[in-house]
Amino acid sequence: MYYGRxxxxxxxxxxxxxxxxxxxxxxxxxxxxxxxxxxxxxxESIYDGAPFFATTREELIEAAGxxxxxxxxxxxxxxxxxxxxxxMRIAVTCKPCDARAIIELSKxxxxxxxxxxxxxxxxxxxxxxxxxxxxxxxxxxxxxxxxVKEEIAKGKLIVVTKDGQHKELSIDTLExxxxxxxxxxxxxxxxxxxxxxxxxxxxxxxxxxxxQATFIEVRTEKGQKLLDAATSSRAVTLxxxxxxxxxxxxxxxAIMVKMARKAMATQFAQFDGEHKFERLFAQLDKCNGCxxxxxxxxxxxxxxxxxxxxxVVPKDTLPPxxxxxxxxxxxxxxxxxxCGQCEDVCPVEIPLATITHMVQxxxxxxxxxxxxQSTTDAIPLSKIAEVKA
Amino acid sequence: xxxxxxxxxxxxxxxxxxxxxxCCNWCSYAGADGAGVARMQYPPNARVIRVMCTGRINPLFIxxxxxxxxxxxxxxxxxxxDCHYLKGNYTCDMRMTYLKAYLQAIGINPDRLxxxxxxxSEGIKFTETMHKIVAKAKALGPIANxxxxxxxxxxxxxxxxxxxxxxxxxxDVQDGSTDAVTPDIF
Numbered sequence: 001m002y003y004g005r006x007x008x009x010x011x012x013x014x015x016x017x018x019x020x021x022x023x024x025x026x027x028x029x030x031x032x033x034x035x036x037x038x039x040x041x042x043x044e045s046i047y048d049g050a051p052f053f054a055t056t057r058e059e060l061i062e063a064a065g066x067x068x069x070x071x072x073x074x075x076x077x078x079x080x081x082x083x084x085x086x087x088m089r090i091a092v093t094c095k096p097c098d099a100r101a102i103i104e105l106s107k108x109x110x111x112x113x114x115x116x117x118x119x120x121x122x123x124x125x126x127x128x129x130x131x132x133x134x135x136x137x138x139x140x141x142x143x144x145x146x147x148v149k150e151e152i153a154k155g156k157l158i159v160v161t162k163d164g165q166h167k168e169l170s171i172d173t174l175e176x177x178x179x180x181x182x183x184x185x186x187x188x189x190x191x192x193x194x195x196x197x198x199x200x201x202x203x204x205x206x207x208x209x210x211x212q213a214t215f216i217e218v219r220t221e222k223g224q225k226l227l228d229a230a231t232s233s234r235a236v237t238l239x240x241x242x243x244x245x246x247x248x249x250x251x252x253x254a255i256m257v258k259m260a261r262k263a264m265a266t267q268f269a270q271f272d273g274e275h276k277f278e279r280l281f282a283q284l285d286k287c288n289g290c291x292x293x294x295x296x297x298x299x300x301x302x303x304x305x306x307x308x309x310x311x312v313v314p315k316d317t318l319p320p321x322x323x324x325x326x327x328x329x330x331x332x333x334x335x336x337x338x339c340g341q342c343e344d345v346c347p348v349e350i351p352l353a354t355i356t357h358m359v360q361x362x363x364x365x366x367x368x369x370x371x372x373q374s375t376t377d378a379i380p381l382s383k384i385a386e387v388k389a
Numbered sequence: 390x391x392x393x394x395x396x397x398x399x400x401x402x403x404x405x406x407x408x409x410x411x412c413c414n415w416c417s418y419a420g421a422d423g424a425g426v427a428r429m430q431y432p433p434n435a436r437v438i439r440v441m442c443t444g445r446i447n448p449l450f451i452x453x454x455x456x457x458x459x460x461x462x463x464x465x466x467x468x469x470x471d472c473h474y475l476k477g478n479y480t481c482d483m484r485m486t487y488l489k490a491y492l493q494a495i496g497i498n499p500d501r502l503x504x505x506x507x508x509x510s511e512g513i514k515f516t517e518t519m520h521k522i523v524a525k526a527k528a529l530g531p532i533a534n535x536x537x538x539x540x541x542x543x544x545x546x547x548x549x550x551x552x553x554x555x556x557x558x559x560x561d562v563q564d565g566s567t568d569a570v571t572p573d574i575f
Binding site for chain 1: 484486487490491494496536
């Protein structure tokens with residue numbers, strides 16, 4: 001575990017905390033470890049970000065820095081637009097949910113994990129663009145277009161405006177009002193991307209380095225290869241992380257996990273108890289059958305969807321037959337990584353991620369399978385666990 | 390009035406459970422056949438669907454069964470080690486374990502699903518199971534208790550039965566034997 005920072009001044013300045021990730025990606029590109037890197041590029045404003053496949057140093061520098069109001073997911077993008085990394089080597093910057101989704105897709109033979117370097121970034125949560133704008137207007141009393149930087153630290157959402165003004169409000173207060181992070185991020189127990197090859201982030205960086213360096217944890221051999229490439233060309237300087245820093249990182253993680261468990265309990269409670277099925281379908285029957293949730297879901301990867309069969313889901317009925325939702329839930333829930341994409345795209349605002357995550361956490365105990373955690377565990381129901389005599 | 394008609398729901402006030410039963414071709418269906426041949430008496434609440442192997446049962450068939458008005462679903466297969474296709478019943482066992490957890494999660498009582506193993510010679514076990522399951526289904530009450538108006542042919546208060554999607558006319562069932570009826574699902 002190291003503290004790292006980029007040696008190149010431009011990269012250091014453009015990057016969020018020392019520019020390590022940008023420098024590592026550029027070094028990997030220059031050492032021909034990868035053909036390109038999938039990053040998230042800022043669009044017109046901080047509320048606008050899209051996956052972007054960078055193949056040159058300049059493009060990577062342009063995409064440096066982090067965005068908290070652009071909840072994208074790169075896993076399905078790799079499958080759809082980069083042919084699952086079958087014939088190219090790529091690096092991808094990923095939040096823990098990205099990394100878990102990539103692992104789940106690789107287990108379904110949709111992504112070739114051998115060709116993917118996952119550079120993980122700590123994530124305390126993301127916000128949906130439109131509610132975020134409204135929140136800045138209403139609670140921070142600033143013009144959302146003036147915001148140049150936003151950060152989540154120590155339970156506060158800190159906003160920096162164009163004229164250098166700092167404003168901070170407690171996340172708990174904002175979330176009680178229905179703003180703040182997306183609901184799936186509130187429930188997320190995975191803040192440090194330990195399933196990726198490199199786990200980077202600003203948690204645990206203390207002293208003079210705070211905000212200037214990035215905490216780097218090497219998780220796999222591939223991660224070590226990436227870091228070696230960056231250090232050998234002196235693109236990144238490393239110092240060993242002090243034990244206090246490591247302890248702080250663990251502490252922050254523990255706090256976030258505790259908050260997530262609490263959010264899970266409160267959000268799932270709306271469906272618990274008597275008449276659970278009817279309460280679920282009070283929400284699910286709002287469905288207009290657009291199937292966007294299937295399009296964005298990183299777990300849904302069948303070529304021919306089961307719900308396309310007339311016998312399962314009769315066509316031309318609204319709301320769709322309950323079998324539509326029950327099929328989706330059954331197929332997705334054992335592996336749901338709680339990325340929240342389904343809820344983001346739903347035009348009728350069904351709390352889909354909450355429902356799927358609830359089913360996932362409830363079947364997890366029986367299946368003994370934590371989605372996206374290890375590359376070796378077989379996906380549930382894919383092989384017979386034990387043969388009884 | 391034939392035995393079958395007595396068993397069927399003729400009176401809306403008197404609710405009788407519908408039990409959707411999947412039988413494996415090689416063991417349980419032969420077991421049920423044996424029970425019929427030996428003229429053993431058992432309640433006629435079951436609607437039997439014969440499948441070549443319990444490993445062929447998609448868990449979603451069972452979910453659809455519940456939504457089509459089945460008050461209980463019973464899956465009967467071979468004993469472990471006896472599968473005609475070597476490990477179909479292991480696959481089924483695995484899926485049923487998951488399905489129970491899934492049913493619990495979506496708010497259907499997992500006790501409504503029953504998975505057991507009955508061999509070709511166990512006609513007695515078949516009748517005993519049938520008695521046991523009908524009693525259990527009566528204790529659990531109509532499926533509408535769990536899924537409300539989403540079950541086809543069932544009013545939300547569970548008062549009216551007899552129009553479930555796979556319901557059969559009394560004369561479709563001959564002498565209470567287990568002749569497979571083709572339901573209106575799948």
